Amino acid sequence: xxxxxxxxxxxxxxxxxHQLASGVFRPISRKYDRIEHCDTPExxxxxxxxxxxxxxxxxxxxxxxxxxxxxxxxxxxxxxxxGEELCWGDVGLLLSIPGSGLGNAAINAVGTPEQKEKFGKxxxxxxxxEPGAGSDSAAISTTARLxxxxxxxxxxxxYCTAGQRGDAIVVWATLDKSKGKAAIKSFIVPxxxxxxxxxxxxxxxxxxxxxxxxxxxDNCRIxxxxxxxxxxxxxxxxxxxxxxxxxxxxxxxxxxxVAAMALGVARAALEITREILEKEGVKADYSKxxxxxxxxxAELYRMEADLEAARLMTYKAAWMADNGQPNSKEASMCxxxxxxxxxxxxxxxxxxxxxxxxxxxxxxxxxxxxxxxIDIFEGTQQIQQLIVxxxxxxxxxxxxx
Amino acid sequence: xxxxxxxDLSLSEEQRITRESMRRYAERQLRAIAxxxxxxxxxxxxxxxGTMELGLGLLPIPEVHGGAGMPRSPMSxxxxxxxxxxxxxxxxxxxLAPLSFINAVLDFGNEAQQEAFLPRLAxxxxxxxxxxxxxxxxxxDPTQLATKARQDGDSYVIDGEKRLVxxxxxxxxxxxxxxxEGEGPAAFVVEQxxxxxxxxxxxxxxLRAVETATVTLNGxxxxxxxxxxxxxLERLVDLGRIGSAALAVGCCQAVLDYCIPYVKERKAFGEPxxxxxxxxxxxxxxxxxxxxxxxxxxxxxxxxxxxxxxxREAHLAKTYAAEKAMQIGTNGVQLFGGxxxxxxxxxxxWYRNLRAVALLDAATLV
Numbered sequence: 001x002x003x004x005x006x007x008x009x010x011x012x013x014x015x016x017x018h019q020l021a022s023g024v025f026r027p028i029s030r031k032y033d034r035i036e037h038c039d040t041p042e043x044x045x046x047x048x049x050x051x052x053x054x055x056x057x058x059x060x061x062x063x064x065x066x067x068x069x070x071x072x073x074x075x076x077x078x079x080x081x082x083g084e085e086l087c088w089g090d091v092g093l094l095l096s097i098p099g100s101g102l103g104n105a106a107i108n109a110v111g112t113p114e115q116k117e118k119f120g121k122x123x124x125x126x127x128x129x130e131p132g133a134g135s136d137s138a139a140i141s142t143t144a145r146l147x148x149x150x151x152x153x154x155x156x157x158x159y160c161t162a163g164q165r166g167d168a169i170v171v172w173a174t175l176d177k178s179k180g181k182a183a184i185k186s187f188i189v190p191x192x193x194x195x196x197x198x199x200x201x202x203x204x205x206x207x208x209x210x211x212x213x214x215x216x217x218d219n220c221r222i223x224x225x226x227x228x229x230x231x232x233x234x235x236x237x238x239x240x241x242x243x244x245x246x247x248x249x250x251x252x253x254x255x256x257x258v259a260a261m262a263l264g265v266a267r268a269a270l271e272i273t274r275e276i277l278e279k280e281g282v283k284a285d286y287s288k289x290x291x292x293x294x295x296x297x298a299e300l301y302r303m304e305a306d307l308e309a310a311r312l313m314t315y316k317a318a319w320m321a322d323n324g325q326p327n328s329k330e331a332s333m334c335x336x337x338x339x340x341x342x343x344x345x346x347x348x349x350x351x352x353x354x355x356x357x358x359x360x361x362x363x364x365x366x367x368x369x370x371x372x373x374i375d376i377f378e379g380t381q382q383i384q385q386l387i388v389x390x391x392x393x394x395x396x397x398x399x400x401x
Numbered sequence: 402x403x404x405x406x407x408x409d410l411s412l413s414e415e416q417r418i419t420r421e422s423m424r425r426y427a428e429r430q431l432r433a434i435a436x437x438x439x440x441x442x443x444x445x446x447x448x449x450x451g452t453m454e455l456g457l458g459l460l461p462i463p464e465v466h467g468g469a470g471m472p473r474s475p476m477s478x479x480x481x482x483x484x485x486x487x488x489x490x491x492x493x494x495x496x497l498a499p500l501s502f503i504n505a506v507l508d509f510g511n512e513a514q515q516e517a518f519l520p521r522l523a524x525x526x527x528x529x530x531x532x533x534x535x536x537x538x539x540x541x542d543p544t545q546l547a548t549k550a551r552q553d554g555d556s557y558v559i560d561g562e563k564r565l566v567x568x569x570x571x572x573x574x575x576x577x578x579x580x581x582e583g584e585g586p587a588a589f590v591v592e593q594x595x596x597x598x599x600x601x602x603x604x605x606x607x608l609r610a611v612e613t614a615t616v617t618l619n620g621x622x623x624x625x626x627x628x629x630x631x632x633x634l635e636r637l638v639d640l641g642r643i644g645s646a647a648l649a650v651g652c653c654q655a656v657l658d659y660c661i662p663y664v665k666e667r668k669a670f671g672e673p674x675x676x677x678x679x680x681x682x683x684x685x686x687x688x689x690x691x692x693x694x695x696x697x698x699x700x701x702x703x704x705x706x707x708x709x710x711x712x713r714e715a716h717l718a719k720t721y722a723a724e725k726a727m728q729i730g731t732n733g734v735q736l737f738g739g740x741x742x743x744x745x746x747x748x749x750x751w752y753r754n755l756r757a758v759a760l761l762d763a764a765t766l767v
Contacts, residue, residue, distance in 0.1 A: 003406040004700035071409040286716035305721040309693030389681035
């Protein structure tokens with residue numbers, strides 16, 4: 001039965017997450033935006049312990065429910081609901097919680113039981129982007145070669161979230177560049193592995209407290225068993241597609257989660273803006289049509305509608321994942337929508353509040369800075385558009401470049 | 402009211418089956434004749450009689466009054482509205498006009514009023530009926546009505562002018578929303594042929610396939626019992642917002658589905674224009690905004706169905722749909738280029754029809 005309200009179970013998760021966001025994240029949000037470079041903030045350590053004890057196994061393959069079992073609201077949707085709340089508190093701090101790394105998601109999704117046992121409890125970053133390869137992750141040139149019982153990695157990685165603070169880094173590298181996507185594998189590189197160097201930690205526009213590292217691998221050696229998935233290079237077209245498709249599928253689960261970040265950031269900005277404007281006597285009570293409202297009320301309606309549209313699209317993509325439905329198109333649709341919504345809403349809030357929006361005395365300007373990256377990482381707006389368009393038009397990546 | 406249901410976008414078995422047949426009907430019986438009806442300024446003879454096979458009006462009328470006695474379902478009505486508008490917005494509006502009258506009587510009429518009016522609509526032939534709310538002012542606001550009613554002994558006397566009334570000239574029963582002296586907005590059932598009632602069809606930019614009339618009430622007198630007992634203007638307006646947004650969703654889906662094969666087939670510089678990002682991204686944007694429109698409408702409707710407040714949700718759905726529908730409509734024309742502008746193709750007609758979404762008060766369509 002069609003119902004777009006959340007069940008009590010998820011409302012509870014929402015409330016708990018909100019408490020954490022308002023009790024722990026918000027009070028230190030500005031402080032760490034200014035500090036920017038430091039070790040894991042002390043305030044986050046108890047949070048990490050708590051989350052480790054309640055974290056559901058993310059990204060694992062859900063059993064498709066049987067047709068008559070009814071709909072399921074599972075880990076994906078609850079992750080979205082909780083994620084929005086936490087990001088309402090602070091996205092940068094959320095990404096700085098030990099254990100929250102993308103690498104953890106990858107290990108959970110495709111790791112062997114031994115790998116999960118060994119690395120599952122650690123803080124694992126993911127390193128994909130290189131100076132010469134961003135969205136076109138198939139073009140990466142970091143190499144891995146087997147030498148006896150060890151893999152030897154060579155290359156450079158940039159924009160690696162938690163690359164400094166993480167205990168280990170899941171690194172994408174190619175076994176043979178001439179073999180394209182099929183030869184790209186990921187490897188778990190523990191911090192301190194010989195040949196791994198932290199080159200620098202980036203200074204950024206937003207998400208400042210989250211460490212974004214440049215790493216270099218110079219004959220970096222790791223044990224043979226640290227490869228995620230099979231070391232075989234698929235040799236048929238079909239198998240190649242499947243192998244890289246498997247890697248990309250991880251993103252079908254994580255894109256809605258990133259969209260949820262934009263929901264939280266935008267909602268935070270909109271709430272602060274409403275509060276400021278209400279003091280000036282601006283109230284938008286949904287009575288007048290858009291065209292009979294003042295310009296400032298109309299903006300509030302537009303922003304709220306845009307936020308709600310993005311939220312429902314994100315819920316839908318997560319709900320599909322929970323119910324075993326392929327959601328590649330919907331995951332990209334919600335990421336594209338939420339990414340641009342976040343930018344539009346947070347910047348408009350800065351604009352509407354004038355000096356109060358621009359000032360560092362409030363969080364509006366910070367939220368606008370933080371939101372920008374959400375439309376870039378985990379696939380830019382334009383990449384999401386490509387995925388959606390190819391899907392709708394039935395075109396290959398060769399046809400629609 | 403908390404039923405603690407899971408978040409769920411799956412249609413019920415019944416909704417799925419209805420959806421299939423409704424879509425088929427919309428394509429064969431509405432889409433196929435829409436252009437001719439647009440040119441002619443009217444639906445062809447017998448069109449509305451044909452729509453009786455859908456049983457839309459009969460469904461929610463209680464069995465004692467001659468209907469099927471199905472529960473009143475804004476959500477199912479939204480799905481039907483989307484599907485009919487997938488065929489054509491104008492013809493969907495005409496088809497659904499009696500249902501909006503029926504829904505209003507169900508929502509706002511007391512037992513005696515339901516007994517008085519519903520059996521007249523529970524017929525095997527199409528009985529035109531409608532709701533008249535809109536007035537001809539640029540800043541029209543349904544809470545500030547220029548149409549006035551006053552009590553005079555055992556009856557009410559209504560004066561004013563209603564515009565853009567769907568089937569306004571042929572309706573046997575009209576629900577006229579007027580400002581009742583001393584009490585505020587009220588709803589009155591006005592019968593065709595009443596003294597002082599006149600109606601004249603008007604031409605608009607779009608919605609040409611359906612009769613859109615200016616209804617003039619010049620001292621029209623109705624019995625006291627014709628004032629719906631439990632009228633709630635906010636509910637009427639909110640359901641109307643959902644209804645017009647649902648029409649937009651259906652038509653925008655038609656635009657998208659029509660554009661996709663065209664851009665894959667149409668070649669420029671030796672390859673399909675769909676291979677160009679500037680074209681492909683317009684398609685993905687249409688799909689993204691359409692998805693947002695649909696989910697906002699569904700949320701508002703499902704809240705209405707569950708008896709939850711839906712004032713805010715209806716507003717957001719309408720706000721979003723009105724703006725995005727224009728964008729999708731104009732991009733449909735753009736993607737077809739010159740072919741979008743000529744009347745051989747439906748794009749320009751859809752664009753003209755979608756222009757109505759923002760100003761249309763679809764009353765109790767859902």
